[in-house]
Amino acid sequence: MEYSMEAQSKLVPEMMEVMQDRYRMLKFVKVAGPIGRRLLGEMSGLSERETRTMMDFLREQHLISVAKNGTTITAEGNNVLEALELPMEKWSGRVALATRLTELLGVQSVKVVAGDSDANGGTKNLLGMAAAKEFVSGLGDGKTVAVTGGSTVASIPNYINKMNHSNELLFVAARGGVGDDIGLQANVIAASFAEACGGTYNTFYYPESLSEEAHEAFRKEPSVLKMIQVYEKVDCVLHGIGDAQTMANLRGSDAEERHMLNEEGAKGEAFGYYFDRTGKVVHRIRTVGIRPEQLKRVPLLIAISGGRSKAEAILSYMATAPKQTVLVTDEGAANEMVNLLKQ
Structure with missing residues (x-):
């Protein structure tokens, strides 16, 4: 099949482009269906007329x-x-x-989906579906799973139940949520995973704006001590990677803190830790959650982040990421990462 498609692309390149467009639309229907025509067109980057024509063809072939x-x-x-x-x-x-990036980053594997999350919101659906596939295939029954907040991680549960995955799993928030959108908070996302898998979840609330004294006092609370013990036994972590300044803005960081992050060269953020381009931690927020050093013993680590603008942020985290990490990203971020690593 490989040589056949290569030969076809040489002789009739326009046929391959049409096949790619139809394949992509069919995949979007799978990950987002039931879906309306207008939204499908937006996800596919096609005009209303092009969307209608392609849908008519796929329906006539009994594919949708x-x-x-x-x-x-x-x-x-x-x-x-x-x-x-x-x-x-x-x-x-x-x-x-993906193979090239796996070699450059020195991690277990990299999965690259079509598109660029910066340019097409539908690409996040493909990221979620790919991450769900890695999660379902890599985890067994009776495990504890920690998840972070964020829109990309929040998209994953939508595709787990479609893969008939039902295990007795415990889901917990890897740390406190960020921003004002409650649907993107780690506790809510943990509950979504539990519902999709038929598992259970533990909530963990920890304010991010505590003073140092209050932080130390809060750490001694029974609920916090219990969660710290849970983090020591986590079997899987699903997490996003954010741009440092974007995450600081989401947290409502003051001008002084944002200036400090800029001066220290912070590029990426994960788990409340800010990393420079070499992977060095240059700042961390006061919170309780998974620590980078704990990740080294977690069997299944899935990092999900896409978009060309996130390339530097992803590289900053991946510079010191555990070797067993599986990175799920998109073409926009992957191509830019390769370019940056060549410099």
């Missing part, structure tokens, strides 16, 4: 089903997607890109 509540993929459509996944990933260059 269009109903009042939206468009969904059919069983035949699923079979086509599975058959084309590896050949299309190879032809697109994403397999080679």
Whole structure:
């Protein structure tokens, strides 16, 4: 199949482009369905006319089903997607890109999905689906899973139940939430994972604006001590990686702290820790949660972050990330990371 597709792309390159567009739309229908035509067009980056034409073709081939509540993929459509996944990933260059980045970063593996999260919001759905696949295939029953907040991590539970994953898992927040959107808080996301998997969850509330004295007192609370013990036995961590200044703004950091982060060269943030381009921790917020040194003994680590603008942030964290880390990212971030690593 690999050589056949390569030969076809040489002889009829426009056919491969059409196939890629149809393949991408079919995948978006799978990850987001039931979905309306307008939203599907936005996710695919196509005009309304192009979207209608492509949907008509996919429906005529019995690959999608269009109903009042939206468009969904059919069983035949699923079979086509599975058959084309590896050949299309190879032809697109994403397999080679992921392999190259895995070597450069020195981690267990890198998974690269199509698109750029900065330019297309639908790419986050692909990130969530890819991360869900890694999670489902890598974790067994009766495990404890820590999750961070953020929109990308929040998208993962949407695709776990579609993979028929149902284990007795305990989900906990890796640390306190950030920002005002309660739907993106780690506690809420942990509950979403539990619902999707049929597992349980523990809530953990810890204010980020505590004084040093209050922080030390709060650390002695029974609920905090209990959670610290849980962190020592975590089997899996699912986390995002944020841009340092963006995360500081989300936390409402004052001008002095933002200036300090800039002066120290902070590029990325994860778990409340800020990293410079070499992976050195240059600042941390007062909180209780998973510590970077604890990650080294966690069997399954999945980092999820995409978008070209996040490339420096991802590299800052990955510079000292544990070797067993699986990075799920997109083409926008992956290509920019390779370019930066060449400099």
